[in-house]
Amino acid sequence: MKRLLTGNASIATGAMLSNVEYIPAYPITPQTEIIEILSKWVREGKMNAKLVTFESEHSMITAAGAASLTGVRAFTSTSSQGLLYAFEMLYNVAGWRAPLLLANVSRAVAAPITLEPDHNDVLSTRDCGFIQIHAETCQEALDDVIIGYRIAEDDMVKLPVIVNIDGFYLSFTQEVVDVPSNDEVEEFLPEYKPIHGYLNAKNPISLGVAVLNSSAYSYFKYQMHLASLNALKVHEKISKDFEKIFRRRYYTVEGYMLDDADYVIVMSNSFTTLGKAAIKELRKEGKSVGLLKIRVVRPFPRDDIINALRGRKGVAVFDQNISIGGGGILYPEVVSALYHIDDRPKAIVSFIGGLGGKRISKEEFKHMISVIEDAANTHKVPSSILLFTDEDWSMVRSMLKIAKGDIE
Amino acid sequence: MLYILNSYIFKLLFNVMIWLTLIGRGGQGIKSASHIVSTAAFLKGYYVQSQPIYRAERRGAPISAFIRISNEPILERGYIYEPSLIVIADESLFIDTNLNKDAILFVNTALDADKLRSLYNIENKRIITYNLTGLTLQILNKSIISVALAAVACRLIGLNLEEVEHAVIMQLEELNMQEEVDKNIELVRKVFELISNSNIENEKKRTKSVSVIDLSYHHPKISACYISVPANSISSEGWNVNKPIIDYDKCTKCMICFIFCPDSAIILNKDNYPVINYDLCKGCNICYVECPTKAIRLERNEATLDR
Numbered sequence: 001m002k003r004l005l006t007g008n009a010s011i012a013t014g015a016m017l018s019n020v021e022y023i024p025a026y027p028i029t030p031q032t033e034i035i036e037i038l039s040k041w042v043r044e045g046k047m048n049a050k051l052v053t054f055e056s057e058h059s060m061i062t063a064a065g066a067a068s069l070t071g072v073r074a075f076t077s078t079s080s081q082g083l084l085y086a087f088e089m090l091y092n093v094a095g096w097r098a099p100l101l102l103a104n105v106s107r108a109v110a111a112p113i114t115l116e117p118d119h120n121d122v123l124s125t126r127d128c129g130f131i132q133i134h135a136e137t138c139q140e141a142l143d144d145v146i147i148g149y150r151i152a153e154d155d156m157v158k159l160p161v162i163v164n165i166d167g168f169y170l171s172f173t174q175e176v177v178d179v180p181s182n183d184e185v186e187e188f189l190p191e192y193k194p195i196h197g198y199l200n201a202k203n204p205i206s207l208g209v210a211v212l213n214s215s216a217y218s219y220f221k222y223q224m225h226l227a228s229l230n231a232l233k234v235h236e237k238i239s240k241d242f243e244k245i246f247r248r249r250y251y252t253v254e255g256y257m258l259d260d261a262d263y264v265i266v267m268s269n270s271f272t273t274l275g276k277a278a279i280k281e282l283r284k285e286g287k288s289v290g291l292l293k294i295r296v297v298r299p300f301p302r303d304d305i306i307n308a309l310r311g312r313k314g315v316a317v318f319d320q321n322i323s324i325g326g327g328g329i330l331y332p333e334v335v336s337a338l339y340h341i342d343d344r345p346k347a348i349v350s351f352i353g354g355l356g357g358k359r360i361s362k363e364e365f366k367h368m369i370s371v372i373e374d375a376a377n378t379h380k381v382p383s384s385i386l387l388f389t390d391e392d393w394s395m396v397r398s399m400l401k402i403a404k405g406d407i408e
Numbered sequence: 409m410l411y412i413l414n415s416y417i418f419k420l421l422f423n424v425m426i427w428l429t430l431i432g433r434g435g436q437g438i439k440s441a442s443h444i445v446s447t448a449a450f451l452k453g454y455y456v457q458s459q460p461i462y463r464a465e466r467r468g469a470p471i472s473a474f475i476r477i478s479n480e481p482i483l484e485r486g487y488i489y490e491p492s493l494i495v496i497a498d499e500s501l502f503i504d505t506n507l508n509k510d511a512i513l514f515v516n517t518a519l520d521a522d523k524l525r526s527l528y529n530i531e532n533k534r535i536i537t538y539n540l541t542g543l544t545l546q547i548l549n550k551s552i553i554s555v556a557l558a559a560v561a562c563r564l565i566g567l568n569l570e571e572v573e574h575a576v577i578m579q580l581e582e583l584n585m586q587e588e589v590d591k592n593i594e595l596v597r598k599v600f601e602l603i604s605n606s607n608i609e610n611e612k613k614r615t616k617s618v619s620v621i622d623l624s625y626h627h628p629k630i631s632a633c634y635i636s637v638p639a640n641s642i643s644s645e646g647w648n649v650n651k652p653i654i655d656y657d658k659c660t661k662c663m664i665c666f667i668f669c670p671d672s673a674i675i676l677n678k679d680n681y682p683v684i685n686y687d688l689c690k691g692c693n694i695c696y697v698e699c700p701t702k703a704i705r706l707e708r709n710e711a712t713l714d715r
Contacts, residue, residue, distance in 0.1 A: 097632035158628040196628035206635040212463035222623055223631035230625060 648691020
């Protein structure tokens, strides 16, 4: 059934359709709406779940992990500072192999404090063991929750999942969403029946145990890595099932006007829609351009990225994040995937933009294309470039004047 | 009555390294003992490296210390995999200790070497035992055996009494325990008396060869990090000096001992009475301290008495 839903409502609907049983919660803008909706549904009896508010995201994630290990399907959500406050427990619940789902509503990280999105929050957790699926649309937000649980609970994976949506640009943005029926979702995502170790008072076991032995630590950590890599194959398999039931197909990466494109912009999340619009316009101008969206960020879909980008003349990696003192976070991952193939792109250039949710104009997309054309022709690849316009600078100048008096 | 032990003195030859491993449990003073040994060797003018490895920082948790003593700069670090001498603070540690069969073994136990060898199927040819806990209790009036262990190690390595006494004084000063110096020096001298001279040269280090393997994915039943057998299922028998005994007439089934036991050695029976599994009890005595009705008393564990 088609309905008009915000990104937050889409996430909540995905959780409800997945029959989640336990929801530890803590509010933070722009995520709070998710737990408000879920708490309403729990109160109304629309969901047979227990929603518990916690004193912090740290405890909230811990509770989600512990609950998941009792064999219930656990859901939780947070954003930005909340995700960072939970940081050490993200490593823990992943290490427990607790197949819970965490919705992160991206919001740029303080300081300076702001509310709009970039991906430093979610990408800071890229190494901890969570599978990461990043949504471009409200439809994807809902579908990714259902897909996320199916991947998390697969015996080849058994890892927690983060579904990422952008604050404001998706969280509060209403779009038409095809909402699946309960029956359809139940067919795709059967009841969670854990067969690996889980907490049970009648037969106590120790979870989250110390290994204090470097060989054992290496073993358990590398098993998590192998489990995460398995998620690529599991994703492919379940995407076929998903298509059969829901008539939509997802891939780890998604190409847009990619077939014959010489120049490609790589990006993720909701701003991809803006990128697609720019590519469409550039195509009208006769440019041989396309776009590659990275949808599954962890595990990193290396082979799919190689297949999508091999033989291109130039590639722009648009990072909506900044590793201070390093550059874009996804750029080195894309470059290293391509390095050892003979027909790698002649130039791969790093662009940083959209920080704190900064709008990306068509001119900035065009600028990226012209820079990678130039780099491919001259074999001179510039270091990372910030997408920042004269209009941005004039805005900042006027604010600085207000804040600091005359800055001349 | 003094026991004259079969003992061995290492010769520190040129180009030869002594690899010494001390094995004990948190609270026995293994780290202090290792510092005394390394300091004594340092005072003698050797190149020395000493490193403890511990797990949970808690009384009763296994701890090891690795000491390298050489005439030349030491280009090694970390674990000693094939020690020339192993000093073990109590026999319960055999269970989770991988012994180098070529090493000389000193064990703090009331058992003699032959009984120990047959009890734990130890293959090492050279085993020396002595009840250091008994000796320490006698002289220090407490069961902290760090100085006695250090003295044994120093004696077996072939260090002089002078440097060892000096090292003990330095260590006790560092710990602000100057008032303990006299008794501990008495203990050191006693250990040196008990061990007679018999020279055995250190053997050449044998290095095991390893190869890199491909690790494949394992089902989470195996590869998720959890323990489904009773926690701390390694027997602690022999380590607990005082073991707790529950008086069920006084027990109110409050479960406090069950909750506080750090090793899950106390379980509840079907009537919710606590039951102590002495195989798992390390004798930390927390249950004894916490019991609100004083239903738990302590008894000296027979395994730590001369047998």
